[in-house]
Amino acid sequence: MEHGTNRREFLKLTGAAAVGIGCGVPILAALAKEGGKAGPGAEAKGPRWVMVVDTRKCRHADGCRECIDACHRAHNVPDIGTEKEEVKWIWKESFEKAFPSQEGEYLMEELRGMPTPLLCNHCENPPCVRVCPTQSTWKREDGVVMMDMHRCIGCRYCIVACPYGSRSFNWRDPRPYLEEIDPGYPTRTKGVVEKCNFCADRMARGIMTPACVEKCPEGALVFGDIRDPESEVRKILREKYTLRRKVSLGTDPHVFYVL
Amino acid sequence: MYDKGKIITGIVVFLLLVLFPVWYSALAGRTGHVPDPVISKSAGDRCVEPAEYMRSSHMDLLDAWRDDYVRHGGRAHVAPDGTRYEKSLVNTCLRCHDNKSEFCDRCHDYLGAKPICWDCHVVVERGR
Numbered sequence: 001m002e003h004g005t006n007r008r009e010f011l012k013l014t015g016a017a018a019v020g021i022g023c024g025v026p027i028l029a030a031l032a033k034e035g036g037k038a039g040p041g042a043e044a045k046g047p048r049w050v051m052v053v054d055t056r057k058c059r060h061a062d063g064c065r066e067c068i069d070a071c072h073r074a075h076n077v078p079d080i081g082t083e084k085e086e087v088k089w090i091w092k093e094s095f096e097k098a099f100p101s102q103e104g105e106y107l108m109e110e111l112r113g114m115p116t117p118l119l120c121n122h123c124e125n126p127p128c129v130r131v132c133p134t135q136s137t138w139k140r141e142d143g144v145v146m147m148d149m150h151r152c153i154g155c156r157y158c159i160v161a162c163p164y165g166s167r168s169f170n171w172r173d174p175r176p177y178l179e180e181i182d183p184g185y186p187t188r189t190k191g192v193v194e195k196c197n198f199c200a201d202r203m204a205r206g207i208m209t210p211a212c213v214e215k216c217p218e219g220a221l222v223f224g225d226i227r228d229p230e231s232e233v234r235k236i237l238r239e240k241y242t243l244r245r246k247v248s249l250g251t252d253p254h255v256f257y258v259l
Numbered sequence: 260m261y262d263k264g265k266i267i268t269g270i271v272v273f274l275l276l277v278l279f280p281v282w283y284s285a286l287a288g289r290t291g292h293v294p295d296p297v298i299s300k301s302a303g304d305r306c307v308e309p310a311e312y313m314r315s316s317h318m319d320l321l322d323a324w325r326d327d328y329v330r331h332g333g334r335a336h337v338a339p340d341g342t343r344y345e346k347s348l349v350n351t352c353l354r355c356h357d358n359k360s361e362f363c364d365r366c367h368d369y370l371g372a373k374p375i376c377w378d379c380h381v382v383v384e385r386g387r
Contacts, residue, residue, distance in 0.1 A: 076381075138330075140332075146329075148329050148330060149379060150325060150329065181381055182381075183349060183381040183382075183383045184349070184350070186349075186379040186380045186381060187379050187381060188379055189375075189378040189379050204332075204334060
């Protein structure tokens with residue numbers, strides 16, 4: 001009798017131990033990993049680039065296209081002329097279209113129809129990157145969602161995935177639609193997708209201000225490192241109320257709008 | 260054999276047509292033709308790697324540069340003599356070899372190689 005109980009106890013213990021090791025170790029490992037995190041971005045190294053758009057400064061400059069022209073000149077973005085085949089890196093859209101969840105009958109008068117500069121949001125969780133079958137778009141350590149035109153096969157999954165309409169497809173050779181070609185930056189070819197790259201090309205040359213930010217006459221665009229607590233962008237985010245586009249989708253966009 | 264005349268004439272015509280490249284270049288005296296790319300040394304006479312290596316493997320070097328620059332942020336190429344160059348087709352290679360039509364194209368055309376680099380990368384030729 002006593003002997004049988006022992007065996008029963010032994011089997012129970014062995015089973016419990018197996019379950020414990022099987023489930024416990026991964027949980028402990030996950031907890032240990034979680035515990036090491038002091039705050040958002042604390043374990044990350046180096047900068048994380050973001051943009052802050054002060055719409056209060058921008059909205060008074062009616063019809064201004066300085067940022068758009070500067071960007072499109074610097075990156076050889078063509079002006080195709082039709083909406084269907086339009087290629088754009090930064091553009092303006094009415095406030096209601098940029099922030100559809102804010103739209104309503106009693107929307108602040110000044111915001112209704114306000115031209116709002118839009119660009120790639122360089123999401124922390126970019127859906128375009130998840131769907132790209134060739135990894136020709138990917139997120140860099142510094143938060144820039146990059147494009148590798150050499151790998152793009154033109155499947156346009158990323159265009160469908162992006163909830164911000166930030167990506168354009170080259171339906172035709174863009175060169176005939178460029179007034180002037182800047183040889184310092186490649187053009188694109190028929191059949192690839194393109195979008196804002198936060199001026200990664202300028203950063204590579206040590207110019208830490210994107211072309212749009214540099215040319216904005218109102219100083220409405222601010223670019224900086226969100227991991228640096230002393231940066232200009234962090235100062236603005238601390239002091240002013242900002243909106244981001246379609247946050248509820250979980251993409252964690254990194255372009256902020258001061259209203 | 261029936262239709263001997265027609266068949267033999269047909270074969271001769273066929274061979275003449277098929278061998279057109281051979282007899283045409285033989286008649287033109289160009290059988291030993293090799294391309295003669297013109298080296299422009301407008302920015303010095305040293306390349307990023309020895310000429311022998313560049314001649315045989317410049318395409319591999321450019322592929323490696325492309326991947327490293329675009330995907331891994333590798334900006335600088337260190338030449339055997341220690342000189343540092345930016346890994347850039349337009350800003351490094353073409354700055355010196357500023358005569359694509361006389362340099363790149365001559366061999367590429369001869370070999371029927373059609374590199375797609377120029378679909379996007381902008382060629383700046385000397386004097387233009």
